[in-house]
Amino acid sequence: MTQPGESILIVDFGSQVTQLIARRVREAGVYSEIAPFTTAAEAFERMRPGGVILSGSPASVLDTGSPRVPDAIFESGLPVLGICYGQQVMMQQLGGSVQLGDSGEFGRAFIDIADSCVLFDGLWTEGETHQVWMSHGDKVTELAPGFRPVAASPGAPFAVIADDSRRYYAMQFHPEVVHTPDGAKLLANFVRHVCGLKGDWTMAEFRQAKIDEIRKQVGSGKVICGLSGGVDSAVAAVLIHEAIGEQLTCVFVDHGLMRSGEADQVVSLFRGHYNIPLVHVNAETLFLNGLAGVTDPEAKRKFIGKTFIDVFEAEAKKIGGAEFLAQGTLYPDVIESVSFTGGPSVTIKSHHNVGGLPERMNMKLVEPLRELFKDEVRALGRELGLPDVFVGRHPFPGPGLAIRIPGEVTKERCDILRKADAVYLDEIRNAGLYDAIWQAFAVLLPVKTVGVMGDGRTYDSVCGLRAVTSTDGMTADVYPFDASFLTRVATRIVNEVKGVNRVVYDYTSKPPGTIEWE
Ligand SMILES: Nc1ncnc2c1ncn2[C@@H]1O[C@H](COP(=O)(O)OP(=O)(O)OP(=O)(O)O)[C@@H](O)[C@H]1O
Ligand SMILES: O=c1[nH]c(=O)c2[nH+]cn([C@@H]3O[C@H](COP(=O)(O)O)[C@@H](O)[C@H]3O)c2[nH]1
Numbered sequence: 001m002t003q004p005g006e007s008i009l010i011v012d013f014g015s016q017v018t019q020l021i022a023r024r025v026r027e028a029g030v031y032s033e034i035a036p037f038t039t040a041a042e043a044f045e046r047m048r049p050g051g052v053i054l055s056g057s058p059a060s061v062l063d064t065g066s067p068r069v070p071d072a073i074f075e076s077g078l079p080v081l082g083i084c085y086g087q088q089v090m091m092q093q094l095g096g097s098v099q100l101g102d103s104g105e106f107g108r109a110f111i112d113i114a115d116s117c118v119l120f121d122g123l124w125t126e127g128e129t130h131q132v133w134m135s136h137g138d139k140v141t142e143l144a145p146g147f148r149p150v151a152a153s154p155g156a157p158f159a160v161i162a163d164d165s166r167r168y169y170a171m172q173f174h175p176e177v178v179h180t181p182d183g184a185k186l187l188a189n190f191v192r193h194v195c196g197l198k199g200d201w202t203m204a205e206f207r208q209a210k211i212d213e214i215r216k217q218v219g220s221g222k223v224i225c226g227l228s229g230g231v232d233s234a235v236a237a238v239l240i241h242e243a244i245g246e247q248l249t250c251v252f253v254d255h256g257l258m259r260s261g262e263a264d265q266v267v268s269l270f271r272g273h274y275n276i277p278l279v280h281v282n283a284e285t286l287f288l289n290g291l292a293g294v295t296d297p298e299a300k301r302k303f304i305g306k307t308f309i310d311v312f313e314a315e316a317k318k319i320g321g322a323e324f325l326a327q328g329t330l331y332p333d334v335i336e337s338v339s340f341t342g343g344p345s346v347t348i349k350s351h352h353n354v355g356g357l358p359e360r361m362n363m364k365l366v367e368p369l370r371e372l373f374k375d376e377v378r379a380l381g382r383e384l385g386l387p388d389v390f391v392g393r394h395p396f397p398g399p400g401l402a403i404r405i406p407g408e409v410t411k412e413r414c415d416i417l418r419k420a421d422a423v424y425l426d427e428i429r430n431a432g433l434y435d436a437i438w439q440a441f442a443v444l445l446p447v448k449t450v451g452v453m454g455d456g457r458t459y460d461s462v463c464g465l466r467a468v469t470s471t472d473g474m475t476a477d478v479y480p481f482d483a484s485f486l487t488r489v490a491t492r493i494v495n496e497v498k499g500v501n502r503v504v505y506d507y508t509s510k511p512p513g514t515i516e517w518e
């Protein structure tokens with residue numbers, strides 16, 4: 001999709017921070033894709049990148065059967081940068097050695113710059129000491145032929161190593177995390193100065209490349225696009241419409257798990273701005289009947305994912321058949337849903353549109369945003385001229401209120417939660433905080449507590465409030481409301497929402513929490 005050579009392949013060995021490497025590379029103006037090591041050889045062949053970066057990993061190169069770099073990469077003569085496990089595996093495969101460290105280094109560390117290196121261009125010079133972020137137990141003890149050390153830390157004598165003739169570089173620390181303050185520049189030096197890439201990748205270019213790709217994939221076929229009113233599907237729909245025009249029909253599924261007034265709002269907003277056919281399906285009974293008695297979060301997600309597809313397929317039939325289903329799937333949906341079979345990291349939760357999909361699907365997927373992060377989708381939305389009401393909306397998960405009602409989901413509980421959530425968001429808007437917060441919502445707990453109202457005893461549910469800041473939903477911080485704001489919201493909810501007599505605020509960041517409660 002980009003010009004051959006003008007991209008970077010990131011081989012993922014399962015580090016929790018691999019996606020940050022992709023972000024840093026794109027911030028340097030170079031398109032990048034991540035491929036799990038299991039399919040890296042195919043991705044390398046397809047992409048024809050201008051360089052390769054090897055990620056960290058929870059594995060040890062000393063374990064039998066631990067991941068390796070496909071031979072094609074070392075045989076290609078292209079530049080390679082190894083990070084942490086990536087460094088260790090390079091040494092293991094190219095003739096150096098690695099040993100189990102006796103202590104390891106976790107967290108902040110300092111490295112001494114011992115020699116000059118192209119990675120340090122405009123940044124570090126010999127004799128200086130710099131802060132980096134380490135997370136390793138194993139260490140390289142002998143360099144492969146051709147390499148020289150250029151920086152060292154007390155725990156890692158080969159903190160940065162270089163083989164300039166083959167354009168191979170590697171580091172024991174993680175340049176992709178913000179705790180390595182100069183890390184982004186080190187990565188930029190690799191892609192720009194070592195790989196010699198132009199760094200002119202932009203959203204405008206991405207838009208055009210995706211339009212070409214969609215046309216090629218879809219041909220003269222018909223496409224149904226799941227439209228939720230959220231940012232991702234609105235951007236996907238407008239992009240696909242630009243590519244194939246009348247071959248596209250959007251379908252909004254009202255599963256009865258929407259927020260207060262949302263269904264009407266989504267439909268009128270979209271119809272008011274775009275001349276794209278939109279079908280509004282009322283499927284509340286179907287979803288709520290199927291969710292009766294279901295309490296396990298993954299079971300809820302799997303049921304909802306499958307039922308979405310049933311509805312899309314039924315709607316496809318009504319328009320005379322559609323070969324393709326388009327969704328606004330993003331990279332974080334993918335990374336959090338895959339397990340070792342699809343990639344090296346652990347399944348956290350099955351996002352309804354990825355891990356929650358049924359095994360057998362009649363329609364082929366069109367997912368033009370699959371490699372992007374949320375903030376990049378917003379940038380693409382602006383590039384496509386989407387109004388701020390779409391681009392600036394807080395994300396809302398496809399399974400909706402079902403994953404904000406731990407325990408059994410009933411219409412009655414959905415109604416209670418809708419009211420509480422509406423009060424909370426109303427106060428957030430009144431306080432002018434909507435845009436400062438990445439996502440905010442209420443949850444309804446399956447716990448009843450005793451209260452006193454009007455001198456009478458109450459025995460009602462607890463409502464939890466969540467608000468976070470984030471850039472891409474992969475990590476998040478708690479939004480620090482004033483106590484007076486929270487008191488005001490709590491009072492209003494208990495007074496106005498029958499069925500709730502206590503309100504609590506969730507103070508957990510991500511990690512260790514996730515944003516949604518299920
Ligand atoms: N109610 C719905 N009707 C039709 N499609 C839906 C619905 N909810 C979700 N989807 C589909 O699932 C995809 C993923 O949902 P997700 O919530 O991640 O994205 P979004 O709703 O488009 O954006 P946002 O993350 O901002 O809410 C959507 O892009 C859309 O294609
Ligand atoms: O479309 C979606 N389908 C899902 O199944 C799903 N689960 C979580 N989310 C949204 O993803 C972001 C990260 O959420 P978590 O920290 O809870 O994983 C947050 O923005 C969540 O709202 C989903 N979106």
Ligand SMILES: NC(=O)CC[C@H](N)C(=O)O
Binds near residue numbers: 057059139
């Ligand atoms: N972060 C990493 O890549 C760690 C690599 C390897 N598991 C070690 O402990 O050294």
Ligand SMILES: [Mg+2]
Binds near residue numbers: 231395396397398
């Ligand atoms: Mg959504």
